[in-house]
Amino acid sequence: MIPKYYEFLNSVKILSGDKALENIPYELKQFNASKPIILSDAMLQKIGTVDIVIKAIGDQLDTSTVFVDIPPDSSYKVVNAIREVYTQNNCDSIIAIGGGSVIDTAKGVRMLISQQAEDIKQLEGSEILKKGIKAPFVVVPTTSGTGSEATLVAVISNPDEGTKKEFVSYELLPDAAVLDVRMTETLPPKITASTGMDALCHALEAYTCLQKNPVSDAYAISAMRLIGEYLEKAVDKPKDKKARIAMANASLLAGIAFSNSMVGLVHAIGHAAGGVSHIPHGNAMAILLPHVMEFNMPKCEKLYGDVLLYLFGPEVYASAPAQERGRLCVEKIRQMLHRFNEKCGLPTRLRDDKVKEIDLLPIAEKAINDGAIVVNPVGATKEDVLEILKKAY
Amino acid sequence: MKDNKKFKRAIARFVLFLLGRGLKTAYKLDNEVREEFKAFPDNTFIRMNIAPYGPALAFSASGDRLCVYGGKKAKEVKPFIEIEFKNIDGALQVLLARIGIAEAYCQHRMLVYGDLYKTLGIIRIMNKVENYLFPGFIAKKLLVKRPEKEVSSLRFYLKVLTNI
Ligand SMILES: NC(=O)c1ccc[n+]([C@@H]2O[C@H](COP(=O)([O-])OP(=O)(O)OC[C@H]3O[C@@H](n4cnc5c(N)ncnc54)[C@H](O)[C@@H]3O)[C@@H](O)[C@H]2O)c1
């Protein structure tokens, strides 16, 4: 199906595979940059991930400015604080090493610098940022989930309001994404599964929501094929290099897909649950996905049938009559989630994570104000969301 | 060519005028709409603008009245949230009910200045007004889910036309 009108952009250069990290200096020099601020989190510094990147860069860039005090889930305060560090140290570019929390914080910093603003609050909005001052921006993802290295979205929370805010702008796209197995092979099985489910939700929602288009479909389908083949392998064998690089690619592809086709109700509720209860994003995605698929079934049955093929292969697909494939797809995803639950303790109910029963109403109230709800194929009211939350609880 | 766009702007001005009346009416007759407006600080304006030359519509709730500005006055307010169409042709797609707001958003037809979370309330308000103003078969095509009507469209229309 071709929409009456659509737009698509992905301007991120992709460096994937062997010795990818060693190419970072070359990429930054293309922009005449020599003094990046290196952003990461305390965990990644502790386990040596940051050092691997700094060693790979060697003496080709000045890597003396390192900031690792980034908490899970980016916030306004941290973003504003890092901008000052950047200016005080005369940095001229940004390297972000981390999962979605670090990457989105870095995107916030990039936005402040390019727009010459001091407080990120001034930049709230959608598609309003003009081309600003250049601040070359390289992202090295260490989880395979958010795809944030290739999206025009940053999710940054405003602690005063207890909400996660979305910033949408092409100005947020990094200049390069560097995928290297050395970055993700330390990821524990539970986070591998959780972030992998985030990537799956990106691809699946991009493929089924109202903004889908032929180009985003191509990316979403490639992502789902890789996830179907490699996610469980990466969970089972953390050092499986092929599975790791495949998942890094899947996450990036899914990011490109949803950057151009938006995510839907799973994310609307998931963002709200993150804001209210601080449940990790991927866990929320995993728990909510099957329930939201059931809610969307009246409009998405055929597309979910396609997803069955991409995720679980031709044999499973051919074994079911056409009218049963959509439902079978949900069933198969449920089974996969139960395997993850047994193998590594990925929660399957909200109550088993950080969500309390009294959180459900505030989550529903926030979810209907999340932009992602607009493109969901089935309209959802606060009552609908509450129903879904109760089932998932 | 230039005149053609002028004509389009005249149409847009007329539809925005009706929409303004629709908003006022909905604010009076529909409890849910009034509830939605509570999310915005008192006396702050929400503006819909069409780049680059307008027209624009600005509105602000205070107490039991919704204050609506068109024309030059609408351009002068400093809005709390602004939804801006990139051009007149994209705006008319929406104003002439060819596409709904969700579809316009999918098509990147507009930009939003301000808190995106609060924008969703505006979208729900607009959907409600469209649901009153447009005949059923059009509303069904435009809206992903049709909201409930608290009063009949007939009563709504009488009020829009008479503006009392
Ligand atoms: N901008 C976007 O497009 C987008 C999309 C989805 C989610 N998000 C946001 O991303 C955030 C979640 O990101 P995430 O899921 O990547 O998690 P995360 O960045 O919060 O990381 C989770 C944990 O894993 C650790 N970790 C990361 N990489 C590791 C590695 N290689 N080895 C060992 N430990 C490692 C981190 O230190 C952290 O404790 C949320 O705030 C979410 O809202 C953004």
Ligand SMILES: [Fe+2]
């Ligand atoms: Fe996500």
